[in-house]
Amino acid sequence: MDYYDLIIVGAGPAGATLAHSLRDSGKRILVIDKKTFPRDKTCAGWVTPAVMASLDIDVSDYAREHTLQPIRRFRIGMMGQPAVENNHGDVVSYGIRRCEFDHYLLSRVTASRELGTPVKSITRKNGNWVVNDTWEAPLIVGAGGHFCPVAKLLGDGPGSHETVVAAKEVEFEMTPEQSEACEARGDTPELWFCKDLKGYAWVFRKGNFLNIGLGREDNHKLTEHLERFVEEMKASGRIPADLPGRFKGHAYLLYDHAERALVDDGVMLIGDSAGLAYTQSGEGIRPAIESALIAAQVIREAEDYSAQSLQTYGETIAQRFGNRAAETENGWHLPEWIKAPLASTLMRSHWFTRKVVTEKWFLHQEVPPLGLTGSAVHF
Template sequence: MDDYDVIIIGAGPAGSTLATTLEGSGKRVLIVDKQAFPRDKTCAGWVTPAVMESLAIDPQDYGNDRTLQPIRRFRIGMMGQAPVENDHGDIVSYGIRRCEFDHYLLERTHCDKVLGEPVKSIEREGRNWIVNGRWQTPLVVGAGGHFCPVARLLGDGPGGHETVVAAKEVEFEMTPGQAETCKASGDTPELWFCRDLKGYAWIFRKGNYLNIGLGREDNHKLSDHLHHFVDEMKQAGRIPSDLPGRFKGHAYLLYNHAHRPLVDDGVLLIGDAAGLAYTQSGEGIRPAIESALLAAEVIRSAENYSEKSLQPYGAAIAERFGNRAEQHDNGWQLPQWIKTPLAGTLMRSHWFTRKVVTEKWFLHQQVPPLTAAV
């Protein structure tokens, strides 16, 4: 049986960032993921300059042989009414394909990796965890998304009482004919809020790739909402009339509504496994990256991996993202105060959609980037 100081379950952005940040600490790290990489990942797929800075990625270098769509504008509206379009001038975000982005981050790590093998068992033996009967470690880190098996160790895995966001989307490479007729512009993602403000849909073009999806705070009639939106966008010529393939589903927790503990004896959760997606937008890449950076700092300095020794991670998350216990907003994408008859008017305001919806809720421009501790 192989011994490791840390075993990370999940090789997405959170897991790979943690592994990379722990390099040089002297700790032996193993990443395990049920899928081989590169792999498809259901995600609209955009990252802010803050994420690129936190990961020390040079956009020019990354974009040499990968999809990197600069975003300078946003088209925002409420379904059933005309949208507004805001020009931010500078690049405020980048469109990426998760199959490329996640593989790139994983390739930068130099730890041991076991890919294409699902985690079937995590058992406690003394102070160690035995994973799949093959590896043992005093610390197992859950980085496997909403359905991460490590979350079950903390008694709050899938099927709990938390409000889960359900989404469906499709991403495909357009044919020359589709690309020519598609009205969606690469530098201008489109966000369309549901009239009940319980979710939103998006159209996001990344070069010749097109991503279309819709997410809501539950899956009640999710397909009906999606089909209605897609039909409207086809009629308006925003998207091709002949979409290929089927829409794939995924789920995640919003930060304000998640109740999962973040740590226990020998256990720590990061990224979507911890339920860290931004409440106002559902975006999870930046919280995943930052949680990994915060976790790495605590793991480096922890005397042992008891719950008490790991608790500074929970405190760091609360300091960075806010204290869940003090946030009483029951809304999903939007705070309760906007769920009024004024919502339609606000969504027609250039100032509101730019300064509040885009720059504050989606881009978090008011929050400086988090970088790895030296």
């Protein structure tokens, strides 16, 4: 049996950030992931300057060897009607490829790693957690996304009664012919809201790579909506007529709909395993990064790994992201006053699509980067 102070299940942005943040803590850490890296990850793939700042990533240095598409504009519309384009002037976000970004974050981790290793069992033994009958630690952190096995330790597990967003997307490198024909521009991601406001689709170009997808809370109609959207985009020339490969699916919880506890004795959940994706946009990278930084601070200061000692983590998450709604109406979590038919009019407004949809819901520009000073987390 190999003993550690902490086992992190999941080597994506949340898990890698937590391990990296604890690199000088003196704790013996093991990171486990069922995939080897670099690996494909279903995700539209953009990060805000706040994320890069929180991760202490030099943008110029990262861009030397990785895809980093500056974003200055957004095209936003409701399906079936013309889009509105807004120019933000400055760079407000960056397009990334998750296979590169996640591998970069993991490459900074100095802790022990077991990649290509599925978690087959998690058992309790003398106050510690034992994974796969091989590794033991008093604290285990779930960072493995929506279906993370650690999340099952804190309840019924994913899919029991929580409202789940399902998404399908494809990302591929365009041929010269496809690239020339594609009217989507790299610095201008496109967001298209479903008419029933239960989801949205996107077209996002990053150099010669193109990402197309659609996410909804009404997943039994997901494929139908996606096919209709793709045909619409092909007909308008926004995307190539000959898309390669299959659309891949993934699922996640939105913050206001998640009901999972975040801590218990010797257990913490971060990122998508905790259901932290932003309610209005579904973005999960920034909440994953920030939850990992908050968790690292709590772990450093905890007297022990009891639920009581770790509860500061849950309190700080609520302070940062707000208290979860007790009841939330189905739909893409828009305020009641935005419901159709008013939504159709608002989505044609430059002010609304820029100030509310883009800057508030998708970029969270009013929220400063998470800061860590000494032993305190400040916002």
